[in-house]
Amino acid sequence: MAQKLYLYSRFERFWHWSQAALIIFLLLTGFEIHGSLEIFGYEKAYLYHVYAGVALVILTAFAIFWHLTTGAWRHYWPVKEKIPQICYYYVIGIFRGEPHPFEKRPDQKLNPLQRLAYIFLKLILFPLQFITAFLLLTYQWWSYLGIEATFRKVALWHTAGAFAFLFFLIIHTYLTTTGRPWYNHIRGMILGWEEV
């Protein structure tokens, strides 16, 4: 019989889902500002994007504080073990009904591949997006802030970051369905309890 573990605290779940909603919303409005979509109209898209961006920064600030004070940041510390086995699992093992090579525990919630992905997200993509967003927002003050850049280049990096987020979102969303039963991981992230 499967065992139930309490993996995700209330704050973590709130953080995860509001972050997900904000990122999806930012992608939609962002690609409208970029000229690829037409949903809200340019003016609303632009304003919503700015507001949602500010909300995400605030949320992230709380999340960083939470991770530091609870020590939860340790979950992202990269480890080398089992990476080949996990790759093998997703390419072949999963189709043969083999068990996941990684064992989820409250003290190690993320498998080594996830750790790599998330640390890339948190240390590279988020900062990239926040810094370029800050620059785009303060464009008029660059000369006072002593920033030398071209608007075009910064916009280019911000767009590249957006594509990276979209890429992550696709893979991530799919992988959440690879639990057993398929909704197991999703239920865990909603209720906090996951069967292992």
Place this chain on the structure above:
Amino acid sequence: MAVTSNWCRCTSCHAGYGWKDKNFDFNKVENIDCLVCHDTTGTYKKFPTDCGYPPLKDKVFAGKKLFKAVNLSFVAQHVGPSTRESCGKCHFYSGGGDGVKRGDIDSTLIAPDKKLDVHMDAKGLNFTCATCHTTTAHEIDGRHYDTPAPGGLALAFPKYEGHRVRCESCHGLRPHRPKQKLFDWRLVKLNDHTDRVACQTCHIPLYARGRPTNIYWDWSTAGQFKDGKPIVKMGPLGRPVYHSKKGTLKWGRDLVPVYRWYNGTYSYILPGEKVEAGPEPIEIIKPNGSPTDPKARIFPFKPHLGKQPYDPVNKTLIIPKLFGPKGSGAFWADHDWKAAAAAGMAAAGLPFSGEVTFVKTIYYHALSHMVAPKEDALKCGACHIRKGGRLADISGVYLPGRDRVPELDKIGATLCLIALCLVTIHGLARIILAFKK
């Protein structure tokens, strides 16, 4: 077209009261007609062809219009500050008719409503021309060909240096302020535009909102007659589309301006200057400015296209003599371009080869009047749009929504698509296997 050799006709507006010969002194005070601007009775009108003198007896012009004799002493007793009408006597009709040349100044500005012009709105602010075009020692502020309009780009207060002719002089460089809220990012962003986008660009979304304006003037077809009689064909806008004296004409209303970088000065083709005739129209008056010029803004213009006589040997634009008695070579009397060109060029003191062809030409007129109410200002999407936006051919800025790096978009979209395909295949395989079991 220029004033030389057409003096008598043209001086009813262009400086010169009682022109007699080429040596008339335009700078003498006595030679400036005070009443055109300072008459408030509205009866002071000049007879169109009388060398700038008002009619002292009733006279009939072109067989139709009655020009009443001006009672000079009545006018003189009613001298007052200039009005929209008094400036308009010349400015509304420049180009030969109401609103013909500019498209933003016409006789509907005598008593406009707010929809047409927020400032000259007769029931509202009721500005006269001189409210903005303040005068310093009687030099009316304005661009004056190659000297840009004064007013400065620094923070400008009303009557800044006594000049008020820029929008910024009254409204400041960051004119959008929240009324109720403390802070409104939308208005901050609008203000951020003013360093590159002129106020007029957003606030004059359409021109020729009063009267139709001429947008195409082809002189090459002028001079055709039917049974010896002049032809005048009227178009749908109540303006001639063909006129024996003027040629083929096109008119427009509620037009979308074209946008150019503009630093407040123009380049002109001078009389006698050599110009190559190519497939593109010759730019007779064109705005100066570039994205790297800190004084330049993206500014709205009325483009005025046409065809004009050209000397293909000397490669110069021809200044024809238009107005004059029969036998003088004047085009409107003799209907012969070669004779008109010879007479006109001789009067201007320029060489003429004897050949006349026609070339395409374009003038740009900056638009600063008929400012629409704030609700009608351009919406973001008018410029920030991938294709067909108002600023589609403005270069030198990265305009979000219009510009992108196509390679980046391709790579990004391809990678995301591959990811989507992979997870779909992976997922389908899992579903099929699950059903097999």
